Amino acid sequence: MLLMALILVVLDGAIANVALPSIAASLNADASHTVWVVSSYQLAVLVALLPCGALGEIFGARRVYLAGVVLFVLASAGCTFAGSLPVLVAARFVQGLGGGAIMALAAMNLRLAVPQRMLGTIIGFNAVTVAASSAAGPAVAGAILSVAHWSWLFAVNIPLGLVILAGGRALHARPGSRKRIDALTLLLNTAMFVLLFWGADRIAEAPLQSAALIAAALACLGAILARERGNPAPIVPTDLLASPAFRIAVIASVMCFAGQMLSYVALPFYLQHTLGMSPGLAGLYMMPWPIATVIMAPISGRLSDRMGTAWLCTCGGTLFAAGLLAVALLPADPWHLVFLLGTVAAGAGFGTFQTPNNHILLLSAPKHRSGAAGAMQGTARLTGQTLGAISMSVIFQTVALGPAPKIALFIAGLCAVAAALASFTRLRFDRTAVPDSGE
Template sequence: MSLFSDLPGDEGLPGVQRRRAMLAVMTATTMAVFDGTIINVALPQISLALQTSAAASVWVANAYLLATAMTLAAFAALSSRLGFRTQFTAGLAVFTLASLGCALSHSVDLLIAMRVLQGLGGAAMLSIAPAIHRTVFPNRLLGRILGLNAVLVAASTAVGPVLGGTLLAALGWEWIFLINVPLGIVAVLLSWSAIPETRKPVQAPFDVAGALWSALAMGAIIMAADTCARFAEPGQGTHARLEAAAYALVALLAGAAFVRGQRRVPEPLLPLDIFANARFSLAALTSLASFVGQGIAFVALPFLFQNGYGYTAFESAALFTPWPLGIVLVAPHAGKLADRHSPALLSSLGLALFTVGLGLLALLPDHAQAWDIGWRALVCGMGFGFFQSPNNREMLSNVARERSGNASGVLAIMRTFGQCLGAALLGTILAIYTAGAVAQGELKMSAAQDGDAIRLALWVAVLATALATAVSASRLRRKAQSPA
């Protein structure tokens, strides 16, 4: 049955309006994913064109990530006051205008400022995109649309570097941002005409303190992870460790202050009572642990491919292609199955396969051929694709519809926090191996040592996803709770 067919008793929107809303959300999602995958390819050319250092150009990428992560919780809460249509359309408009500003920037400082604006617009959209799907589509189709969304993200991730390389070669770095402008204009028109307004009257003032504490906590987490990634750089070890410890302390204190404040304000930024539903809480923990494993693998494997095996950057990107391909092949079917069968069971099976795939990558021989890497990466992608959409469905369907924005924000926070924690763990492992190499009188790790460090990191990723599998499987003993 079509995603746009109507049945008696369906929640959400009629089929025609449903199609337009889906196109708006998916266009915006594609823009955000492309932006995240293309920018890393473009940094060397941006650095050269704007006559800035490589270290400064890295902040072109980091500024977007920081702005997004720091405001996810705030925008998830604001959606109930502003309404999905107003917030999503405004965020999309800001993202589109900031993209134009990025393309017109003639200094790295202005470009970084525009990237911060892009991040704010992206957070306004991404924090509520899954919630819009739940509002627009009936429950019987929720798994299918989330599976289709997973396919879109995976396909965009795979195509992004290729598209970015083509635009850079043919037109210049400005076009990686200009491509967002026509897409953004179309998506703004679609979203304003098709996404329903969900604003509800709220008497209590907005939780400004909670927004500030959450922003400080998430920003400190991102900076701690970024600092951990510098542990392995020559001469950075001691300073980077102290800096990471300071950021981690700030994150811990800000997080504690945030949780304490949420229990006291009449209209909290993140209502903690949504975690009273055990299946929602377990799905959130499952997502967190799984993204730790994914975060480690995504950062570690390029080191293995290039430093351990000697592949070029382009070849390394090509070796990643089977991973998103596996998601594309599996995620739509997983989404359909989740509408008819237990999402917890499907998630657990997918995570088990994902764990096996990571273990296979950790067992790669010292001189692996491309085909040997590819089929193992494909197993990872198929496992992750079979896990993600059922688990997301479980999170969204175990809260009341009026709390969908909050649940969507939690989903985005778990993904961001998990990936950052994975990067921090990898940075720590690389630092330990680098310190060992220096102690032996070497300037840097050898290819063999690099390979050993990455394999250890992959085994840590296996442990993280095995934990996620165990948490996911624990849901099978619990009956589904109807959201209040």
């Protein structure tokens, strides 16, 4: 049930891209404005993650999680029946808020529901779910759009969401802390991500305006930290970030996902423009990456229950980097073996890295702070992906289309190297995770 909800949230972040031309034609909207159908959802998830993690600790993980499912289902109905682009964008934003609650508290609910000895394996299946759902998004959207109106992309969430709600009654109903949450801090958190997202979106077109917006976002972060100083359970989990193991794992996750997003955007251009493949053939050549990730993530999860996670993350990050750098630096061959071997290595390395890194993010936090840990895990992933998308946009703005994909893959490889090096520095903290004592 938890994995089904996660599938819905990840799929809805990946399926709308394919439908944008259909949405523009159906709603008589400008194509450039339809991008907000995707962006509003991503922004709302980012806005919701940290507050929902805190709310889950205050009111109980099950209660806030299921409230997120309800919001997600209702907003999906709003998307289904939207008659104009502004209504659809607004409904997508609300849907993202519900998705943020689901993502933030999935880890906390897993930790409450699963025995300690099985957490690594379950986190591995969680990573497989995210990777497979993300990779399958375009194919699922294409299949639905080939037989139905674009609104069915969102309508299918309604019956599935109702099934998740029915199954949610079985979740562990751990009582919350009943602490109060600061409304101004919530507003500052929202403003921080809106300004950051807006500034990032303007970085290539208006660098000075972008810098001012990002500076304002940082000022909001400073105000949040000042208001929450001394709070034992802050929205921005500075108490958890004070732990070296947790802090390093967050940094490594950001770098890893930045490399992943850079690669995912660059590879189709490399295959179609550099190697001259058709879109269909390019899609087939991109499949080995997610397949390798799906295979390695649960294996890495089982290993993380038995050995140091820092070694696994270091090896995974190194393999991820080697695959990307091979594709970026080695000349293409007539059979595309370099590309295939490189992307298989990158996918296997990504899967090997991600599961144990999530494992340490969850287990280096006390159980009563699992909501904040899960929210920070999601925030790190989305922050990295946003940085990767921004970097790709800047590369396309400053470099000719021909060399741009390989430059992006090289930078993605450097991001993977940074993730591996960060994980290597965690070796001395590998045994410092807080025991699963129930507190």
